[in-house]
Amino acid sequence: MVTIQEVAKKAGVSTATVSRVLNNRETVREKTRVRVEQAIQELNYEPSALGRNLRNSESRLLLVLIPSISNPFYTEIINGIEDTAISKGYNILLCETDSNPAREAIYFNMVRNRLADGIILMDPTVNRKNLYDLASRHPIVQCSEFDEEGEISYVTIDNELAAYQAVKHLIKLGNRRVALINTDEKYLYARERRRGYEKALHEFGLPIESKWMRETEQLGFEGGQQAMRSLLNEADKPNAVFSVSDVLAIGAMKEIQLQGLKVPDDIAVIGFDKISFSNMTNPTLTTIAQPMYKMGSISANMIINKIRGKDVESLILDHELIIREST
Amino acid sequence: MVTIQEVAKKAGVSTATVSRVLNNRETVREKTRVRVEQAIQELNYEPSALGRNLRNSESRLLLVLIPSISNPFYTEIINGIEDTAISKGYNILLCETDSNPAREAIYFNMVRNRLADGIILMDPTVNRKNLYDLASRHPIVQCSEFDEEGEISYVTIDNELAAYQAVKHLIKLGNRRVALINTDEKYLYARERRRGYEKALHEFGLPIESKWMRETEQLGFEGGQQAMRSLLNEADKPNAVFSVSDVLAIGAMKEIQLQGLKVPDDIAVIGFDKISFSNMTNPTLTTIAQPMYKMGSISANMIINKIRGKDVESLILDHELIIREST
DNA sequence: CATAAAAATGTAATCGATTACATAAAAGAC
DNA sequence: GTCTTTTATGTAATCGATTACATTTTTATG
Numbered sequence A, B: 001m002v003t004i005q006e007v008a009k010k011a012g013v014s015t016a017t018v019s020r021v022l023n024n025r026e027t028v029r030e031k032t033r034v035r036v037e038q039a040i041q042e043l044n045y046e047p048s049a050l051g052r053n054l055r056n057s058e059s060r061l062l063l064v065l066i067p068s069i070s071n072p073f074y075t076e077i078i079n080g081i082e083d084t085a086i087s088k089g090y091n092i093l094l095c096e097t098d099s100n101p102a103r104e105a106i107y108f109n110m111v112r113n114r115l116a117d118g119i120i121l122m123d124p125t126v127n128r129k130n131l132y133d134l135a136s137r138h139p140i141v142q143c144s145e146f147d148e149e150g151e152i153s154y155v156t157i158d159n160e161l162a163a164y165q166a167v168k169h170l171i172k173l174g175n176r177r178v179a180l181i182n183t184d185e186k187y188l189y190a191r192e193r194r195r196g197y198e199k200a201l202h203e204f205g206l207p208i209e210s211k212w213m214r215e216t217e218q219l220g221f222e223g224g225q226q227a228m229r230s231l232l233n234e235a236d237k238p239n240a241v242f243s244v245s246d247v248l249a250i251g252a253m254k255e256i257q258l259q260g261l262k263v264p265d266d267i268a269v270i271g272f273d274k275i276s277f278s279n280m281t282n283p284t285l286t287t288i289a290q291p292m293y294k295m296g297s298i299s300a301n302m303i304i305n306k307i308r309g310k311d312v313e314s315l316i317l318d319h320e321l322i323i324r325e326s327t
Numbered sequence C: 001c002a003t004a005a006a007a008a009t010g011t012a013a014t015c016g017a018t019t020a021c022a023t024a025a026a027a028g029a030c
Numbered sequence D: 001g002t003c004t005t006t007t008a009t010g011t012a013a014t015c016g017a018t019t020a021c022a023t024t025t026t027t028a029t030g
Helices: A004-011 A016-024 A028-043 A049-056 A073-085 A101-112 A128-139 A159-171 A188-203 A221-232 A247-258 A292-307 B004-011 B014-020 B029-042 B049-056 B071-086 B102-114 B128-137 B159-172 B186-204 B221-232 B245-260 B292-307
Strands: A061-066 A092-097 A118-121 A140-143 A152-156 A179-185 A211-216 A240-243 A269-270 A287-289 A315-317 A320-322 B063-064 B091-096 B118-121 B140-143 B155-158 B178-183 B213-216 B239-243 B269-272 B287-289 B316-319 B318-322
Touching: A004 A016, A004 A028, A016 A028, A016 B140, A061 A073, A061 A101, A061 A152, A061 A221, A061 A292, A061 B071, A092 B102, A101 A118, A101 A128, A101 B091, A118 A292, A140 A292, A152 A159, A152 A292, A152 B287, A159 A179, A159 A188, A159 A240, A159 A269, A159 A287, A159 A320, A159 B245, A179 A188, A179 A221, A179 A247, A179 B239, A179 B245, A211 A221, A240 A247, A247 A269, A269 B316, A287 B140, A292 A315, B004 B014, B004 B029, B014 B029, B063 B071, B063 B102, B063 B292, B071 B091, B071 B292, B091 B102, B102 B118, B102 B128, B118 B213, B140 B292, B155 B159, B155 B292, B159 B178, B159 B186, B159 B239, B159 B287, B159 B318, B178 B186, B178 B221, B178 B245, B213 B221, B221 B239, B221 B245, B239 B245, B292 B316
Parallel strands: A061 A092, A061 A118, A092 B091, A118 A140, A140 A152, A152 A315, A179 A211, A179 A240, A240 A269, B063 B091, B063 B118, B118 B140, B140 B155, B155 B316, B178 B213, B178 B239, B239 B269
Antiparallel strands: A287 A320, B287 B318
């Protein structure tokens, strides 16, 4: 590997001068600069980020922690993060945690080790003690999911309100038996969206019945399908379903159709996230749109500001109900 | 930040001894080891990866370059890479290139800079000169897509054969007007799958007609939908479609159904990749399954072997035709 | 042309770890 | 208890860059 020493020798200058040329710092004489640049060219020299980072203690790398890349929900968020980060001279690295504490620890350590400058966290299942410990010394922000108790900045939407509006929409269409397909309540959004669901039922004087609520372990289509199958086994079938994610909703629609029922005539379905796929189903899926790109972009800005030592404030963004054919 | 010096001081030993404890190297006396470990505990010391990597010139980090994380095709591959890499003590970082040469350059440089030990490349649109240049000095393997001319190791499937079998399946069902929905032929798989398509037509004495071939820029659903719309505008409509990806195939099915036609009765559809979604459509999608997890796992093994200086051989894995409702 | 001021470059310490080699301490042999 | 061998620990160089400070070269001034 070519080092700065070799370049310096070839150009007949000191390493300090080469470094100055590299960082176009101070005043290097035109003649010398050209000579150094030539040497760099000829030797095909690439400065070692390791040496540089060690000295500067910064890496200009951001870690983005997501539970699983297979979840389309994260796609747009990541685009937002990426565009913003790159425009500010940072690169991002995607880390899939699988909600596995051991993996999280690895990535957290990359920040402790100074391999990365900060973390954008989208995984809610992180160990709280570890999280606080990291947050106390290193830049970290949360996106979408966040810890309600801690002091860590976040950007998210009002999940309770969004769920409330979704369910209200279903009720206003005349559906009085509204089911809920939820995920594990370890997720904050799951707890909040259930609250919104219950609030809407309550407001319209409808009973909150556990026979119409399901909690699925699986976040994939199959999870939604299973939950729907179980709901359809009830003697008293629901005539509408609010699902906390599009993926689950699509699984649910699949099951409804498998059983020979029609969406929305027999059962109306509403999802959450507006993933690109939700427009490809038949019927197309009514859903709640989150400003995902914006969420990503804002969280990138937040973490960069934090890295630079500025104070940042948490934000709650607006959502939107997208009415399509499934309701 | 706590350094090894502070630990050494606290434990009353030299940094060399602390380092030995950290790497449980050689023989450190029980008593000393305990004292050092206590100091590490109390100071909450984390060794700096930067210092360590600089000295050892290795980072135990692998870069995985994909064009876009939104493409579900990569999901399983990445799982395979991740499991294997982690079991061998390497961490992976996902890099989304957007097929943008500037971004690729950034990630390539991370390897040149020794921030990462090697690259698993899944993006075909990389600049060839850059690629060869990197490959000549640093470990890199290609997964799925590869450069036909270079010497860089790869793992993939026989795309031409798979496409041939898919189209043969359509023809054997009695469809004599088989259309092709392809992507940009900058992709190797696109060129190979077209060859397989043509081979099958040729074998059954069917003409190769450009009116039944479409090339789409967009890799998303919309691309498939548009291509299908255009195909259905032909006076002489196809009665079967081979689409080079499930995503495009699903878009195509959507359009067929929008126009009031039935899959597979009016038009049979076959996809490629067996993404998880392909089982959620109505009807479910006939497709070609690639051994994605295995491809990922093998490519991780290949890159690690390369990093360790071993020679590695390219591999072509088996695929499988999954017949479902759409044909 | 001599001298002061400004600009360019060099010297060497530094970041935080690892490790060859040197030295000190413990164990074993008589 | 002394001497040798073995084991444990310390010293200092090293990885590849950056930068405060020192030194040299250039430019400006009278």
